[in-house]
Amino acid sequence: MKKALSLVSKIHDKGCKFIVDQLVKNGIEGLVPSHGDILAVLYECERSTMKDLALKIHRTKPTVTVLVDKLEKEGFLKRQKSDSDSRVTYIVLTQKGKAFRPVFEKISEELNRMLYANLTPKEAAELDRLLEKMV
Numbered sequence: 001m002k003k004a005l006s007l008v009s010k011i012h013d014k015g016c017k018f019i020v021d022q023l024v025k026n027g028i029e030g031l032v033p034s035h036g037d038i039l040a041v042l043y044e045c046e047r048s049t050m051k052d053l054a055l056k057i058h059r060t061k062p063t064v065t066v067l068v069d070k071l072e073k074e075g076f077l078k079r080q081k082s083d084s085d086s087r088v089t090y091i092v093l094t095q096k097g098k099a100f101r102p103v104f105e106k107i108s109e110e111l112n113r114m115l116y117a118n119l120t121p122k123e124a125a126e127l128d129r130l131l132e133k134m135v
Helices: 004-025 035-045 050-057 061-073 095-099 101-115 121-134
Strands: 077-081 089-093
Touching: 004 101, 035 050, 035 061, 035 089, 035 101, 050 061, 050 089, 061 077, 089 095, 095 101
Parallel strands: none
Antiparallel strands: 077 089
């Protein structure tokens, strides 16, 4: 019965492959599934510090720095100094990052539809509840 990690890993792999395929299908280059966590946070709150991003996506600050650097290089976001505290730098979406949101949401919806396709709404809710409990 102790095969949860193996199953979650297989689901993760399937999801990542789907995301990569959809990005290619939509003509998006340079992004990988791990960039999605950062974009999702910024679509919700518009700006964030590196520290807050790391906390929200459960990654280390060095990992977040690498992801942010790549997204900045690809033109999806930029760093912006705080007007009130020069020690604080925010990560904000660029126009390209904002324009990508409909594609991001479409891919996310299709991914969820694929992952939950064989579950009833009640089963899907229970799965989410159990996975949250494991985290």
